[in-house]
Amino acid sequence: MNTTQSVQKLFKPVVVGNMTLQSRIVMAPMTRAFSPEGIPGSDVAAYYRRRAENGVGLIVTEGTVVNHPDAHQQPGVNLPQFYGEKALLGWSKVVEEVHAAGGKIIPQLFHAGSNVTEFTEAEITKMIEAFVQAATDAKRLGFDGIELQGAHGFLLDQFFWKKTNQRTDRYGGDIVSRTQFAVELIEACRRAVGPDFPIVLRLSQWKSSDFTAKLAETPEQLEQFLTPLVRAGVDVFHCSTRRFWEPEFDGSDLNLAGWVKKLTGKPTITVGSVGLDSDVITFLGEGKGSGAEISSIDKLIERLAQEEFDLVSVGRSLLADPAWAVKLRDGRWNELIPFTAESANILY
Numbered sequence: 001m002n003t004t005q006s007v008q009k010l011f012k013p014v015v016v017g018n019m020t021l022q023s024r025i026v027m028a029p030m031t032r033a034f035s036p037e038g039i040p041g042s043d044v045a046a047y048y049r050r051r052a053e054n055g056v057g058l059i060v061t062e063g064t065v066v067n068h069p070d071a072h073q074q075p076g077v078n079l080p081q082f083y084g085e086k087a088l089l090g091w092s093k094v095v096e097e098v099h100a101a102g103g104k105i106i107p108q109l110f111h112a113g114s115n116v117t118e119f120t121e122a123e124i125t126k127m128i129e130a131f132v133q134a135a136t137d138a139k140r141l142g143f144d145g146i147e148l149q150g151a152h153g154f155l156l157d158q159f160f161w162k163k164t165n166q167r168t169d170r171y172g173g174d175i176v177s178r179t180q181f182a183v184e185l186i187e188a189c190r191r192a193v194g195p196d197f198p199i200v201l202r203l204s205q206w207k208s209s210d211f212t213a214k215l216a217e218t219p220e221q222l223e224q225f226l227t228p229l230v231r232a233g234v235d236v237f238h239c240s241t242r243r244f245w246e247p248e249f250d251g252s253d254l255n256l257a258g259w260v261k262k263l264t265g266k267p268t269i270t271v272g273s274v275g276l277d278s279d280v281i282t283f284l285g286e287g288k289g290s291g292a293e294i295s296s297i298d299k300l301i302e303r304l305a306q307e308e309f310d311l312v313s314v315g316r317s318l319l320a321d322p323a324w325a326v327k328l329r330d331g332r333w334n335e336l337i338p339f340t341a342e343s344a345n346i347l348y
């Protein structure tokens with residue numbers, strides 16, 4: 001296969017969940033902590049614009065915190081917030097810049113969660129209201145949709161995962177009951193934003209506290225888990241894995257995004273070590289700050305050609321190199337900048 005030619009598959013404009021995208025490349029959500037007091041400034045807007053003007057079809061912002069006291073991850077980390085006049089003004093400038101460059105952008109709405117087993121019904125209602133407010137603001141500010149952070153062991157995922165959800169009310173129990181919180185939250189967001197505003201849900205089997213965790217052990221369980229979420233109004237699933245080429249279940253080559261697309265019929269986004277030779281945990285976890293070397297994307301293109309998934313989300317490669325996508329498109333392999341721990345310390 002001629003690599004430069006086959007790479008063009010990534011650059012065919014595509015309509016996904018009502019969004020017309022200039023390419024199939026998605027910038028993965030990445031916390032950068034460059035928003036002092038939670039307010040994204042002009043440097044953050046320029047950072048996202050740089051990716052949009054260099055071939056990225058859809059940007060998912062870094063996790064941005066909804067307006068609820070428990071939503072912040074840890075003190076001292078300058079996660080941008082998605083509430084308050086100044087922060088929202090900052091976000092509206094980000095949207096303007098990305099749109100001016102021909103890109104699309106959705107905020108990743110984030111709530112860190114805590115002990116979900118102890119939340120009262122009143123607290124649950126408050127948390128859902130915080131997401132609804134954020135979804136409403138996202139639409140008002142001109143974002144192209146929203147992504148709900150349902151992965152990696154944060155709030156929604158704490159309800160999904162048996163180990164963290166020991167509730168005995170309607171929010172706990174079997175895998176279907178454990179979707180109930182997300183279902184109510186998605187339904188409420190859907191009512192607020194209307195039928196045409198894309199809602200993306202990010203999911204993962206792995207948790208930041210347990211890289212080998214599994215929500216679903218079999219395709220049947222995965223289907224039980226996904227069915228209520230689709231019914232509630234999810235348009236696109238963003239399936240977070242560490243290595244896109246790994247089969248999710250025995251007996252098939254399909255990865256998680258492949259299975260979710262097959263089981264739901266909804267468009268999916270794959271992610272995990274695209275263009276790199278080691279996974280994100282070498283940076284965030286075990287390896288503590290390790291970089292990664294550039295590697296071939298031939299296997300990714302083959303899977304895309306088979307329509308296993310619709311979009312490809314890219315994290316560290318795009319963090320390190322704003323022009324990663326256009327360099328690939330133009331066959332400028334030798335100009336790609338590898339991801340290093342240092343690249344994570346600057347916002348460019």
Ligand SMILES: Cc1cc2nc3c(=O)[nH]c(=O)nc-3n(C[C@H](O)[C@H](O)[C@H](O)COP(=O)(O)O)c2cc1C
Pocket residue numbers: 028029030031032062063108149151152202240241242271272273274276279280283313314315316317344
């Ligand atoms: C610095 C950094 C920050 C991240 N922050 C988030 C985040 O805020 N929300 C999220 O869902 N994932 C986050 N991730 C995970 C990425 O979205 C992505 O799934 C992961 O890096 C794997 O993609 P990659 O192998 O292309 O880097 C982060 C990853 C990195 C490297």
